[in-house]
Amino acid sequence: MAVNHCEKIPLATQGATEWEVVQLPSPLGDFEARAFRSPTTGSEHLVLSVGPIRPRGGLLRIHSECLTGDVFKSLRCDCGPQLEEALKLLSADGGVVIYMRGHEGRGIGLVEKLRAYALQEAGVDTIDANLQLGHAEDARDYADAIDILCLLGIQSVRLITNNPQKRDALVSHGIEVEALVPVRIAANPHNERYLETKRKRMGHYLE
Ligand SMILES: Nc1nc2c(ncn2[C@@H]2O[C@H](COP(=O)(O)OP(=O)(O)OP(=O)(O)O)[C@@H](O)[C@H]2O)c(=O)[nH]1
Numbered sequence: 212m213a214v215n216h217c218e219k220i221p222l223a224t225q226g227a228t229e230w231e232v233v234q235l236p237s238p239l240g241d242f243e244a245r246a247f248r249s250p251t252t253g254s255e256h257l258v259l260s261v262g263p264i265r266p267r268g269g270l271l272r273i274h275s276e277c278l279t280g281d282v283f284k285s286l287r288c289d290c291g292p293q294l295e296e297a298l299k300l301l302s303a304d305g306g307v308v309i310y311m312r313g314h315e316g317r318g319i320g321l322v323e324k325l326r327a328y329a330l331q332e333a334g335v336d337t338i339d340a341n342l343q344l345g346h347a348e349d350a351r352d353y354a355d356a357i358d359i360l361c362l363l364g365i366q367s368v369r370l371i372t373n374n375p376q377k378r379d380a381l382v383s384h385g386i387e388v389e390a391l392v393p394v395r396i397a398a399n400p401h402n403e404r405y406l407e408t409k410r411k412r413m414g415h416y417l418e
């Protein structure tokens with residue numbers, strides 16, 4: 212049964228004392244930025260938004276940190292172009308991106324992600340690499356994202372993702388997902404197998 216997503220928000224967060232709103236102009240658009248330090252995980256997340264924050268029906272992307280893809284434009288994954296695409300959608304229609312630190316490597320961190328890459332270079336796919344290293348295939352926790360949505364007063368969204376598990380994570384915490392907005396990026400020779408595994412083994416909408 213879905214729960215009220217604001218019910219369990221940590222008391223330390225409820226006043227949102229660290230919730231300054233600043234301007235963040237960039238080549239991809241002019242954003243408002245907020246930073247959030249989670250009292251439970253200690254992670255510091257970034258929220259970028261365009262326009263008024265809509266309690267219902269606004270665009271939302273929950274973007275999992277990928278230092279190699281987002282910052283260094285690695286071609287091994289599709290994260291960098293997906294983030295850019297999401298920010299462009301925001302500039303056109305308004306909405307919110309929550310940039311989730313602590314989600315690096317699907318929650319296993321940067322060092323372990325590179326160990327997983329090494330296994331992939333030996334022929335293992337992205338899921339089995341995680342499993343061989345003793346991790347869950349996806350170790351991401353969405354509790355901080357739910358707290359942030361509560362602080363923003365967001366109850367329902369159009370979610371920018373190809374990943375049905377992100378929708379399920381929100382719905383199970385009482386956030387309504389009115390629609391999934393796909394964010395498909397052209398494959399390249401370096402990420403073809405990775406995208407194929409996401410489609411076949413993780414159920415991502417990547418036809
Ligand atoms: N463990 C691991 N993590 C990876 C690998 N490639 C990318 N990542 C991480 O995966 C996360 C992105 O997850 P994806 O599965 O690409 O996409 P998603 O966020 O679930 O779905 P979308 O919303 O459609 O982007 C980022 O944190 C990346 O650092 C990999 O081979 N192994």
Ligand SMILES: [Zn+2]
Nearest residue numbers: 277280288290
């Ligand atoms: Zn990536």
